Amino acid sequence: MSADSSLLFEDQFLCSICLDVFTDPVSTPCGHNFCKNCITHHWDFNVPCECPNCKKRFKIRPELQVNTFITEMVSCFKESAQQRASSSSAQQAAKPGEVPCDVCTGTKLKALKSCQVCLVSYCETHLQPHLTVSVLKEHQLKHPVENQQGRMCMKHNKLLELFCKTDQTCVCMRCTISDHKQHEVVPLKEEYEDRKAELGKTETELQQMIQQRQLKIEEFKHSVKVSRENAGREIAEGVQVLTRLRHAIDRKQAEAIKVIQSKHKLIEKQAKGFIRELEQEISELERKGAELEQLSHSEDHLLLLQNLQALNAAPPTKNWTEVRVRSPSHEGIFRAVSAPLVDKLITDLKKLLPKTELRTAQQSAVDVTLDPDTAHPQLILSADGKQVHHADVRKNLPDNRKRFSTGLCVVGKQVISAGRFYFEVQVKGKTQWCIGVARESINRKGPLNIDPQNGYWTLGLRKENEYWAATCRLYSKSDPEKVGVFVDYEEGLVLFYDVDAAKLLYAFTGCCFTERLLPFFCPCFNQGARNSTPLIICPVNFTT
Template sequence: MASSSNFVQLSEDQIQCSICLDVFTEPVSTPCGHNFCRACLTTFWDSSSTCQCPLCKKEFPKRPELCVNTFISGLILQFKESLQIKSSSPSKKSTAEHVNVPCDVCIDPKKEAFKSCLDCGMSFCEAHLEHHKTAAKLKKHKLINPVTNLDDYICQKHERAVELYCRDDQTCVCLFCTETDHKGHNTVLIEEESRQRKALIKETQTRIQQMIPERMQKIEDFKHSADLKKQIADNEKADSTKVLRALIHAIEGRQTRLLDEIEEKQKAEERQAKGLIKALENEIRKLQSKDADLEELSHTEDNLCFVINLPTVTLSILPHTNDWTDINIKTEESRESLRRNLLQLQELVNKELEKIPEISLDTQKAEIQQLLETRLVEGDTWYLVDSHWFTQWKKYVGFESQDIEHKGDRDFYPGPVDNSGLLKDTDSHAIKDNLVIEQHYVLLPTEGWLKLISWYGLAEGQKPVARDVVLYGSINKVCKVVVYPRWNPCKIQ
């Protein structure tokens, strides 16, 4: 059998009833091979004294038993489906649908109308329409397929068929209207107006069909642009984090060297002071010894012996001592110079940091809040953050409703990320046993950890506590974070 798309190429005349001039409804076949609607053929035979084919006029001795032609019904069904797919215009739908309009002449029971006459303003069955086919005057009447709203097709003022459309007043009129109320107006045949409107519809559809892919392309462009901007932003964040880390590392390294230098200077000054103090103590001991000797001599009772044996020169000689008047340990000036240099460096760094857009507290809150909802994926890396520090940070950014009152309060500024509460000692960086999630720590994905470090830095001497995500479970496998490297299933969070 041909595909359904081929039925669209069929002429509608090939599958329509020759009585109602509409697409078959319950098609039945006569013994002579012609096809009609069951209702049309039954009505025709009921109104005729003989039983004959309406088309070839072949008579039958008795009324044949009518059965629906399933083959033609299938063709019509596929034809209608094809029309619905190809077009949804009201004109085609009305062609495919059978309208049950009663004959205005028939007395009960009323038969189904075969045609509606615009000149008569009535609908007629096949039998009562016979006069329109035979009478010369009635042959000129305009017949249409039966409609229920026949008044809409007739001018109520002149009781004539509505055949024209007045473009000035945008209404349908009859021929007499053009000589009275609509005289001199721009009027055209309704068929012409319909053709133009259908052409306009076609043009509008064409524009719409062009606009749709254009907008779909725009959507793709916007998505691509958004993805590109996200990639650029990610690269900027990674580069900024790298630069800031390098700066922090350089400052920390310089801080270590500076502290070492200050400590070395301090030790040198202490050694110098100790040497000077020792020399002074030696001189003091010598002076004290000399003073004791002189004190003893001053109590000699033999004056002659005292004068002969101890000349004046000997008594006035003092032990060898240094001149300490100009000897000082001067360190304040060098320290003051160092302090000034550091303050200048701090001022310079602050000025440069002011040029970098500040990450607002609301942005911090929103970004970390979103990242906390990240789904665990096997192979990813997550980081432990001390709950005490994280709670302080939440207060500072107003994370929870109860934290709003502390938002931006410098007293709640958390400072560098500090995981010391999780560590056994800062040297090995091993974490304590039996840590409980939320109570002792929270878990953040890599992106969240890098954001916190870029905003606040990491406490001196600490290293990130990174842990892997693994697939756990023999039957229902789920992803979990291995908090303890030599993991015990009960310790997986």
């Protein structure tokens, strides 16, 4: 049997009063069938009696006849429906998280639809009346949902199908003519669409916030990685310097000890020679003294007189009065051998410390670009905002309040208002230039007095090997090709480095920054092409 014929067959066994399969079906004189209890109760409350289907009136309450044919067919239909339900249950039992059918007994099948009129969710089998019975077809079906009773107004027992924007709550139709009469009320679906759009926007914003924080995490991880690499490099270089120094100290110590010991051995050898001579003389004098003593006890007159002259003669001895063993002075030996080491250590530290400072400054590198709205009309900027040089032709540009009108200057787009800030500029090939940072509020329309009192912290080249930092003239034996500019806003520092030599060129200290700063650039006049090389903002390559 086809699905359509099955639905038609099922529709024929539904009581039009209770809208369920017949129970004890009976027939009226007009030929319509009803459940016995349904038609009996209907006539109990409706006088005169009439057929609910065709509206035929009966003067006398008719006697109802049991329809045996319908009774047998209903029995067969119920048995078939139970078999279909049993088969469906095995295949479509509701899983956790799915809405179960409210009509099923025993195993709950998965609900396909929820009726907003009946407030019941139906599986495929129990949904059939809503698909076939004309009265039930008018009911509004929707995607299955749980807790249908929770969708009813507690006060009026009506479906919550509207939304009060004034009180921000769901209401029923009757609420709009009582508690929410003067309020702005819209259909629930309309508010749902608006809120869903807001949720989408909020979700997008949340995703952006998540991505920003993930990028920040990666930035922190990169900072830790760079710091770890720098720390390892600093330790390696420091250990190398101190190891060389320790080895040098050990060598110089051995040399000093050897010199001192050599001097001591020489004195010791000289003293031993003198002692040996003195011991020999003592031995000779003791021998002669013994002979004299022996002779002095002799009774032999002749023997005494014969030997006395020989014994009285002085033995051959040395005059030791002026003989000295002078201890040599060891003072200054260690000082003499250690002085070169101290000089070498200082030299190594001078080489090592600037590199360390520069590497630390480079950790605060910022991608600086030039602001074309601030450039003097005779300056030429590259398309990427990284280069600037002077041209003899004055461009016709709008004279906005940010543009320099007299000084051949331009500032960067990036703002310095807190923390640390670092960028590098290539000045190779230029005969004049000036770079640094300046207050955002500097005067851009008249003559420029470039010094800290007027809001400029800069370093510049005026002529060969003559550099100026504010009003301080500096002299350099070599010209830097790339200059690094470092700002510590809170500490009040502006430092300038020769990047290639890792050398500090000049430091502004004790500055008091009270407003935002901007990177500052002045390529100066091209001097008939002698100074046409541009200032170039370079990517930072960390010093090794």
